[in-house]
Amino acid sequence: KLNFHPAGRHFLQIPGPSPVPDRILRAMSYPTIDHRGPEFGALGLQVLEGIKKIFKTEQPVIIYPASGTGAWEAALSNTLSPGDTVLMYETGHFATLWKKMAEALGLKPEFLGLPGIEGWRRGVQADLIEERLRADKGHVIKAVCVVHNETSTGVTSNIAAVRKAIDAAGHPALLLVDTISGLASADYQHDAWGVDVTVSGSQKGLMLPPGISFNAVSKKALEASKSAKLPRAFWDWTDIIEMNKTGYWPYTPNTNLLYGLVEALDMILGEGLDNVFARHKRLAAACREAVKAWGLEVQCADPEVYSPVLTGVMTPEGFDADAIRKTIYENYDMSLGTGLGKLKGRMFRIGHLGEANDLTLMATLAGCEMGLKLAGVPLAGSGVAAAMQYLTTHKARQQ
Numbered sequence: 250k251l252n253f254h255p256a257g258r259h260f261l262q263i264p265g266p267s268p269v270p271d272r273i274l275r276a277m278s279y280p281t282i283d284h285r286g287p288e289f290g291a292l293g294l295q296v297l298e299g300i301k302k303i304f305k306t307e308q309p310v311i312i313y314p315a316s317g318t319g320a321w322e323a324a325l326s327n328t329l330s331p332g333d334t335v336l337m338y339e340t341g342h343f344a345t346l347w348k349k350m351a352e353a354l355g356l357k358p359e360f361l362g363l364p365g366i367e368g369w370r371r372g373v374q375a376d377l378i379e380e381r382l383r384a385d386k387g388h389v390i391k392a393v394c395v396v397h398n399e400t401s402t403g404v405t406s407n408i409a410a411v412r413k414a415i416d417a418a419g420h421p422a423l424l425l426v427d428t429i430s431g432l433a434s435a436d437y438q439h440d441a442w443g444v445d446v447t448v449s450g451s452q453k454g455l456m457l458p459p460g461i462s463f464n465a466v467s468k469k470a471l472e473a474s475k476s477a478k479l480p481r482a483f484w485d486w487t488d489i490i491e492m493n494k495t496g497y498w499p500y501t502p503n504t505n506l507l508y509g510l511v512e513a514l515d516m517i518l519g520e521g522l523d524n525v526f527a528r529h530k531r532l533a534a535a536c537r538e539a540v541k542a543w544g545l546e547v548q549c550a551d552p553e554v555y556s557p558v559l560t561g562v563m564t565p566e567g568f569d570a571d572a573i574r575k576t577i578y579e580n581y582d583m584s585l586g587t588g589l590g591k592l593k594g595r596m597f598r599i600g601h602l603g604e605a606n607d608l609t610l611m612a613t614l615a616g617c618e619m620g621l622k623l624a625g626v627p628l629a630g631s632g633v634a635a636a637m638q639y640l641t642t643h644k645a646r647q648q
């Protein structure tokens with residue numbers, strides 16, 4: 250069995266890392282160059298300018314050679330001081346991990362959200378944030394932290410509504426947003442939504458391998474960083490922003506991932522951001538049609554905030570979602586996302602992000618449907634047929 254490889258390509262249908270397009274893989278195979286040499290500066294400036302278009306910002310975007318978790322830490326440690334209170338909203342597992350990090354860094358997170366599992370089925374309730382901030386007359390809360398696309402549940406929260414809530418309360422707290430799995434798949438507007446720090450990563454909508462992550466930074470966040478006292482060295486924005494002016498970094502950047510980023514930007518901006526978002530929305534809608542036809546439930550309970558990136562599928566009582574995933578992996582060489590945290594064993598996640606198209610979605614749903622049948626899950630009907638019906642009656646938008 251040692252040399253056994255299943256025929257064909259592996260279906261990597263987890264909600265990130267997403268499949269890396271051949272074009273990006275090829276670009277990353279170019280020889281690594283001197284990161285202090287003359288060619289590098291041009292590459293650096295190209296990616297630093299290009300990435301701003303994806304975040305929809307005119308402000309600096311910092312690129313770290315780190316996974317998203319590193320960029321989470323950078324966002325907190327550059328803007329806050331030991332003992333600061335931060336209001337963090339519980340949307341799911343990733344919001345919970347970010348809160349744990351805040352505790353570990355010596356911050357005082359207040360975790361706000363709907364009780365029990367309900368908060369893991371709905372988006373951020375901006376009115377709860379407004380209410381809490383109104384009660385904070387002394388402005389003890391220094392930052393509001395929310396996850397835009399909660400990858401553990403498949404819920405995409407309304408960030409503009411959070412901004413409105415902070416403004417309505419007349420509160421000076423910074424707004425820090427994690428769109429690690431949302432960027433370049435779901436609409437995101439760093440400047441227009443008044444976000445102070447946006448955190449993102451490479452391995453989702455940007456279609457790159459894991460390994461680089463981002464902080465988009467507002468003027469207000471930069472100002473806050475001057476007096477923020479949390480210890481930081483590697484993550485410190487100051488030297489990076491200074492050296493980035495000429496396209497360089499104070500340390501050795503992840504050169505080959507930056508080659509990949511040039512390619513990803515070309516692909517995404519070439520397709521057009523609005524077309525990319527529309528494609529994701531349409532595929533997500535088709536995926537939900539499939540889930541409905543199977544007679545299963547989508548984890549997200551509010552149609553207003555369905556994620557265009559992934560769909561969480563709840564399995565019926567008595568069927569372990571991870572056992573179903575294992576059946577699908579072993580029989581069809583397809584990886585689906587596991588249930589995380591409170592949802593372990595209760596759901597699996599279908600990723601439909603990055604370069605996903607009609608046929609990759611259909612193959613994915615076929616793998617799910619066959620696997621569900623093999624696992625003995627009683628299905629109400631064919632999800633594959635329902636998704637095909639949706640896709641053939643809802644034309645792809647092209648500009």
Ligand code: PLP
Nearest residue numbers: 316317318343398400429430450
């Ligand atoms: N936040 C969200 C919403 C995520 O989806 C992830 C990873 O999946 C992370 C944070 C952590 O990022 P990383 O695993 O790249 O460190």
